[in-house]
Amino acid sequence: MAITATTVAFGQSQKSNSIKYPDTKKGETIDTYFDAKVSDPYRWLEDDKSEETAAWVKAQNKVTYAYLDQIPFRDELKKRMEKLWNYEKIGAPFVRGKSTYYSKNNGLQNQSVIYKKGENGKDEVFLDPNTFSKDGTTSLGGLDFTKDGTIAAYSISEGGSDWRKVIIIDAQTRKVLEDTIVDVKFSGISWKGKEGFYYSSYDKPKGSELSAKTDQHKLYFHKLGTAQKDDKVVFGLDQKRRYVGGYVTDDMKYLIITAANSTYGNELYIKDLTKENSPIVTIVDNFNSANGVLENEGTKLFIVTDLKAPNKRIVTVDVSNPKPENWKNFIAETENVLSPSTGGGYFFAHYMKDAVSSVKQYDYTGKLVREIKLPAVGTAGGFGGEKEDKVVYYSFTNYTTPGTIYSFDVKSGKSEIYQQPKVDFKSADYESKQVFYTSKDGTKVPMIITYKKGLKLDGKNPTILYGYGGFSASLTPSFSIANAVWMENGGVYAVPNLRGGGEYGKKWHDAGTKMQKQNVFDDFIAAAEYLIAQKYTSSDFLAIRGGSNGGLLVGATMTQRPELMKVALPAVGVMDMLRYHTFTAGAGWAYDYGTSQDSKEMFEYIKGYSPVHNVKKGVHYPATMVTTGDHDDRVVPAHSFKFAAELQEKQTGDNPVLIRIDVKAGHGAGKSVAATIQENVDIQAFTLYNMGFKALPKK
DSSP states (O other): OOOBOOOOEEOOSSGGGOEEOOOOOBOOOEEEETTEEEEOTTGGGGOTTOHHHHHHHHHHHHHHHHHHHTOTTHHHHHHHHHHHHOSOEEOOOEEETTEEEEEEEOSSOSSOEEEEEOTTOOEEEEEOGGGSOTTSOEEEEEEEEOTTSSEEEEEEEETTOSEEEEEEEETTTOOBOSOOEEEEESOOOEEETTTEEEEEEOOOOSSOTTTSOOOOBEEEEEETTSOGGGOEEEESSSSOBSEEEEEEOTTSOEEEEEEESSSSOOEEEEEETTSTTOOEEEEEOSSSSOEEEEEEETTEEEEEEOTTOTTOEEEEEETTSOSGGGOEEEEOOOSSEEEEEEETTEEEEEEEETTEEEEEEEOTTSOEEEEEOOSSSSEEEEEEOOTTOSEEEEEEEETTEEEEEEEEETTTOOEEEEEOOOOSOOGGGEEEEEEEEEOTTSOEEEEEEEEETTOOOSSOSOEEEEOOOOTTOOOOOOOOHHHHHHHHTTOEEEEEOOTTSSTTOHHHHHTTSGGGTHHHHHHHHHHHHHHHHTTSOOGGGEEEEEETHHHHHHHHHHHHOTTSOSEEEEESOOOOTTTGGGSTTGGGGHHHHOOTTSOHHHHHHHHTTOGGGGOOTTBOOOEEEEEEETTOSSSOTHHHHHHHHHHHHHBOSSOOEEEEEETTOOSSTTOOHHHHHHHHHHHHHHHHHHTTOSSOOOO
């Protein structure tokens, strides 16, 4: 491979602060898609095991942190962020066996600690993830108990990786019972009595475990007291599927299996665990709908599905003949999207109306018991628990209200505050406003804008426009310390509910997929134009931000409309759309994206918005800070590396283009509090500095 060196040096508005970017060599790799040849000069950055890539990461971070270090108010911002973050956070309690457990973080602990409340009411540390590693980069992935609560299995993630290890302990003594289960990925843990548990994983790939393709998921059963190498494959050996999950019903009678090839649509199976060598019975035999068994009452199954119900419904069917033609409505589809849970002997139907929560309680006959009065307009979560619980718990939050936990008496319907955080933030001084703006094709899109009361609409307010728009994910109102600090400093925080999300069900999701993906970018652009037209902000004070699929959103938007914003903040983004499906589990995202191999038409459409392939010479791109983690095995960091290299080579003008690469960090889950705070500080400092602020704005 012939190599050429590219040196790029740009200045900011003050030439004395000029940035000399690291040399990034260019190769001559060319791929042919149908009859088109596409150059991929930075292909070498895909090799996460090479010393060259490691050296490039180190050199880029050196430049980035040198730039961030000279921002005059960065330390002040960090002190305020830490002060605001430093409050006790307690999770909802849950009972396993004779003990009650809950999570707690004293304030600035890197990881939350699991506490156990014994029969005598005394609290003691059950699991402290802060002891898993010295630097806080090993986190707790999941914790599952046997039905009687005597044995627990917990998973850990090292450096943010999706690959997990599972450790089995005696819940009383916390003594490790056997060898650690390794190489587990995209998996829950579901116990079958005390005999053992089900988990899912892929064969460990050859080459890099952080980037190599993984596309045959299998469901295993681990029998306690036996070696992992003897674990039996329950599903996925003959039927090759990318995503397989298995869970046991609460009465331990049935194993439910879900199988999928993409992030939408799944087959559904059931196995009778009360009969030895019982067959796996098919309930749904295709990927055209999303389905899951929510509950069972004896042989009666309660299934949540979007089959013939884009906004979802709950149906019932007997195990003896569970095919869809025998399904009967239990809770019918409504005009709002359903997300149900069970607890305390009731069903809780959680609905989204314009991205805001409402919750209804039903009994097991399908009779409406009550509509639950929520504390305010916002997002409620939880309402789950054991069937025999007399009290269940739920959380409530919105953009100005820190997450508060409520206890809910299932008989009386009375809610009481269980845990309200003491945050040094005056919620009453802030407001959220929901607006509906018009996108390019006339579609009405909702957006919630949050800011300090009395905001002057003069076009000069620093504004972060945050979006996602994909995979049927819904952005509902929630409180964030980082956003609170941003708003304290006069910032506006705006979140549109773009197509591709799940806020309005399957139709809304589908309207932002494959050959309609441009709708998502158009919705985001229209949101920015609305904020500017209404004088919340202007192009000189607008930053766009998003992560993962939202990183793609930012990358596509800034390459299509670079003049629209001052700052771009793409995080862990899917930036090389021609090759995303060749890494890890990326092929499973094809329902949303399609792939460059599908057809010539699809290839041309994808290439038309792929951020890596749409950076052009001679363009003034906004000040950009790309963020990623070197252990991200969900969206491999090569996406961000290649995008940053293209921008640094082709940027025209004075706006900086930096890449901030967290070391020993992944896609985001389990990131330490210290690392999370520093990342948010750096993002806000970079944003305000490039909007022209030399000090924090007056409060």
